[in-house]
Amino acid sequence: MVTELPQPKPATIYDVAREAKVSHQTVALYLRGHTGFRAETRERVERALRDLNYRPNRAARALATRRSYRIAALVYEMLEIGPAKTIQGAAERAREAGYLLDVVAVDPDDASALDRAIETVDAQDVAGVVAFAPVDQLLGRLEGATFHVPVLLETEPGDEAQAESIHSRGLDPIVDHLVGLGHTRIGYLGGPPDWLAARNRETALREALARHGLEPAGVVYGNWSSASGHAAVLGAGWLEDVTALVVANDQTALGAILALTERGFRVPDDISVTGFDDTPEAAFYRPPLTTVRIDYAQQGRDLVERLLARIDPDTVGGGEPATRAPELVIRASTAPPSMPAR
Structure with missing residues (x-):
């Protein structure tokens, strides 16, 4: 059974202005971070934003500022636990910063499809790219690719590191x-x-x-x-x-x-x-x-945090993200050896 859910019309800054009894220019200034308002005016605007569940129109903002609020993620083996949870964390951090994470699945065994995926991502209006390269053939291809936006490559360190x-x-x-x-x-x-x-x-x-x-x-x-x-x-x-x-x-x-x-x-x-x-x-x-x-999700968050520091420093708190150390979880599958090995 498929049900179409109603789509209420999203509130605009004009709706917020009418609700708060201020001009739409005042609402726009508030949303840009302007602080020179009387306390009463600020409270009315904030209350109207909450009551109307106002959400900024990222598409319109991107057109007005000529900035993209999309991050592309090139990923492989999404069904594996580590990659799936890493992408989940990356998407959460991107969303918190006002960005959308576009996930593009790639197959390192199909060279032509991989090339097309890289070309497609580079041709899109994205602010940056996070690329996950857990296997040799994907790492080699991504290291040789050229992108026109900031890119972070997530992979394992080599033998020397x-x-x-x-x-x-x-x-x-x-x-x-x-x-x-x-x-x-x-x-x-x-x-x-x-x-x-x-x-x-x-x-x-x-x-x-x-x-x-x-x-x-x-x-x-x-x-x-x-x-x-x-x-x-x-x-x-x-x-x-x-x-x-x-x-x-x-x-x-x-x-x-x-x-x-x-x-x-x-x-x-x-x-x-x-x-x-x-x-x-x-x-x-x-x-x-x-x-x-x-904590794979934290690794994904850290990766997007590093990318945001390059494309939009105002969205990050500064400093290097701290990766959490692995934690041993002892359960019933281990015990002292009861006798010499057979």
Whole structure:
């Protein structure tokens, strides 16, 4: 069933002026930030704005000021938890600043479609662009693109700056937690190697283990999905020799836990399992999943904040946005090893 909702006519500054019993020039000056009004006049205008639910007409404002209030976002893999929540945060921050975030999905495997998407965005009347490049082929194409407005490219740091990655920093508390429980034979189920975040997470895992004098007891890869985690664990012969399995994300961990159960392992009695991301469902896995919480929405807000500092400094408070550190969330999927690995 489809229902058409009524569309009330939005209030104009002339409606506000009549309600407040002032001139429309007075309302316009107030909306531009003019402060030289008597207290009574200001209160009448503010009351009229609230009562009429007045909203500025951004399109008209853009025409009058010759400024755009749109930000384009080039994104990939919107179905993944991290990218989806990052875009959500970016859209919220843009809206708070009076901008609209236009999301354009891109496919790095289709070079011609990617080129068309970049050309389309650059030809539009946008104030700036945020581009998300989680995979190698997309990063390479975006780094070579030319835009005529400010652009911020969101990607993982390279190998030389790997320690700066928030994704990477989340592996330290996971490894410390497992080693603290007594685990010394720890396997790893990683993400797809063409994702920079996946490579950084594996590098961080190896470095965290090395600080404890350990190395991975086995490594296998998935593609962030539960199905890939299930298949990888079913085919990993080295699981007989580990007491803990670190998984690159929560969705992959879901499939991994099912496969472990099907193979006769008990979680966490025989093998402890950890995830990464702290998806809303992670607390309801069987058993509930120990994982690392990443505030992806805040990362999206920070990205737009940095872009606004370049295109519209008056909308930001100044200073560098502070990215929140990863947080270890301990649940029932991890426990001390009950016996030597089988």
